[in-house]
Every structure is written in structure tokens, then in C-alpha cells.
Amino acid sequence: MRFASLGSGSRGNATLVQQGDTLLMVDNGFSIKETDKRMAKFGVCGGDVSAILVTHEHGDHLGGVVRYASRYDIPVWASHGTATMIKKLETVQCFNSHKPFDIGGFSIEPVLVPHDAREPTQFVFRTNDLQFGVMTDTGSITQHMVDVLMDCDALLLECNYDRDMLINGAYPESLKRRVLGDWGHLDNQQAIELLQRINTDKLQHLVLAHVSEKNNSHDLVLDRVSMAIQCDRAWLKVIDQDDGLAWCELTTNIKSKETLHA
Template identity: 50%
Template sequence: MSFSFASLGSGSRGNATLIRSNNTLLLVDNGFTIKETERRLAILGHSPDDITAILVTHEHSDHIKGVGPFARKYGLPVYLTHGTAQYDGLNKVAEMHQVNIHRPFAVEDIDITPVAVPHDAREPCQFVFRHGGKTMGLLTDLGSITPHVTEQYQQCDALMLECNHCPQMLAMGPYPPSLKHRVAGHWGHLSNHQAANLLEQIEVERIQHLVISHISEKNNTEALAKSAVTPWYSNDSLILAQQDEAIDWLSVN
């Protein structure tokens, strides 16, 4: 029974993730243009017609600006929370499903658990996906690790995890003070150290693939992100998601 995931791109200039089973292909977020989404899908062996549905985590532009245009062009259903649905770029989407952030749901043969996270959006969530007895967790865009988050991501067979910034680089970097405060705050983005703290608390021995994602181009480096998590996860399946390139399919067996 096939279960896999891939990244179309991850970072402040656009995010999109694919979750795939034998019969279902989910696109989670889309911060890219229609043309760029089509191009990156083709690299991963798919066309827009293969997509079953789009899921949205929150309304920040690097995650949602491509959702409305893409869903309208290809007649795709969109799943999102009530708060995220207030985003005004989703008008004329053919089919909208507002999910209860406290209740699991399914799209075809993939079971999905939305996870409430602390982030400065209307009703943000992340997702845990299950198929064929395996679990893949997607966890980016949150400012702190709550007990609820730790519980929901405790038993993942694969995990895509935010390592957004190094606090020292952020403090010394080019952002204005207000933006530095936002990124580093409890409703902002995870630092390398916060991501490592989560790995310390969950069953990392189960994780077949760990993908470090949403790495800031100005406030972090791949080397710093990698060095923070390797004390807890140091095998060959540690991958760093790229902003400008897709990550090929990773199977969850």
C-alpha cells in the first residue's frame, strides 16, 4: 500500500507539499503561481489533473496566494478552517470544505488530523496524515511547541519540520525590530533549537524521513539547522527542503 510525500518548495517565497496514496493526491498549501506549480508538479511526475484536493494551513501569502487561482482553473475542492476561509482570495472556488480544527476528517483514503498551532493567523492549523497504518506529520509556521503539538506528533513515521531561524542571526540580521519580535515570538516561527526540543520529546526512532523545512534565507543557514537537529536525528534520511527546488518523493513504509 503506497504512501509518500514530496515538497514543491519551502520557504518565505512559497510553500507547497504533496501527500500521495495509491488513489489520492493532496496538495497542501500553494504559494506559487499556476505556471510555477504546473512546472514543479511535472518534475515530480504529476499534472494538475491528478490532484484530488487542496488543503490550506493558514492565510499567509506564502502558503495561500496560489490556492485560489489554481483551484479555480482546475475545479479543485479546498479544505481549510473557518478562520482561514475568511481570506478574500478564495472567491469563486467551486467547492469549499470548512473543517473543524478539533476533528479528524478524510479525503478519499487518507485520514487527516488538523492540529491547532500558535501562529499569528486567523485559525491556523497543521496536519497529520495517516494511510495504511503509517503516519506523516507536517509541522511548520508555529511560534512555540505546545503540549497538544507534542502529543499529536508523538508517533510519526515521517516528519516535515520547521527550522526557521537561528535566534542569534535573527537578532543581528536585517529585519526591522517589529518583524524580529514577530518571528521570534510565541506566535511566530520555530527556531532551530525549538525544533530540536520537539525531536527530543517524540519517538524519533520511528521516523523514516525527517525533512527540515521553512528555513529562513536571511536568518538561518542549512548548516546551523542541521547541526541543531542531528543530536536527536542523525541518520541518512535527514533532508533539507529547498525554496527553489522540489524534493522528490519519499516513501513511508
């Protein structure tokens, strides 16, 4: 299994997950041109995509989905609630947010999250031996999230904002309240709390995502997380909004955080 990101943040998100011939795209907040450009950089193209999974209807996740799916005739999957918000697309394949479903070689577990959307889900992707968790756009941590992310081999996790930077920053009060709220986004400290509640020793990759360009910084995220879970700063990755993140491979016998630091 391998995964990459075309970019992550409030100006657009798209994650790629691949196993053999099955290439999944999670969300697309970019134009067709921008998506094609970013896909080409990672050696894939629209025609390769088996399905697009939509986490929720916010523009930075759904904004480019319908255009891209229509251009390349890609099936789109979403929860029932999210599907009601996807206009101008004849068919959306609906999954039950409480049940795993299969696409190609993947078993995909939707994970309901507290976020201000109709029926937002994040995902855990499983193949025979490996699990990759994607967890962004959630305002709080639930026990269910902890349970499903417990033994992942790789995790892409939101570190949206630094609390002090947001509170003292330039966002209007209403937006600050939304982001800070239980149905908003995870701050650095909440992301760390989640990491402290799961088994991070198995992680081959820990990727920090949806980092605010105004209320956070890559350096701060790397400092905070590496200190909290006692890993090498250079082992962590932060997704850049413009450059994305190149392919990360998961294998059954690669060095994980535990073996790297044994």
C-alpha cells in the same frame, strides 16, 4: 504513502501527499506556471490533485491556492477561520479543527498551532499503517502538538531561523519581534526541543522545512539537528526553496532511524 515538496520558505510553500489515487496538496504559494513546472518535475499534474488543504492565510501558503484550484477545478479545504480569508472562491470545504476528517484513503487530523493567523492548523496524515506529520508556521510548542506528532513515521518540521542570526540580522525590529514571538515561527532550538519530546526512533524521514534564507542556513540546520537527535547528517533532508524535495516513500517495513543506527 509518499510525500514531496514543491518548495518551502517565505517565497512559497506547497507539499504533496499521495496514497493510491488520492493526491493532496497542502498550501500553494506559487503561480500556476511555477506550480505546473514543479509538479511536472515530480511526475504529477494539476489534474491529478484530489484536494488542496490550506494551513492558514499567509501569502506564502495561500497566495497561489485560488488560482490553481480554479484552473484545475480542485476542491479547497480549510478551517472555518482560514476559510473567511479565502476570497474569490465560491466554495471552501470547512473542516472542524478539533476533528479528523477523511479524503480518499487518508484520515487527516488538523492540529491547531499558535501562529498569527485566523485559525491556523497543521496536519497529520494517516493511512491504515502510517502517519506523516506536517508542522510549520508555529511560534511555540504545545503539548497537543507533541501528543499528535509522538509516533509519526515521517515528519516535515519547521526550522525557521537561528536565534542569533535573526537578532543580529537585517530584519526591521518589528519583524524580528513577530518572528521571535510565541505566534511567529520555530527556531532551530525549538524544533530540536520538539524532536526531543517525541519518539524519533520510528521516523523513516525527517524533513526540515521553512528554513529562512536570511536568518538560517541548511548547513547549520543539518549540524544542529543531527547532533541533537544523534542521527546521520546524510539521513536528514532540508527542503530547498527553489528545488523543493523529491518524493519520499513511506513503507511499513523500511529502515527507520532506529534500525539505521542500531
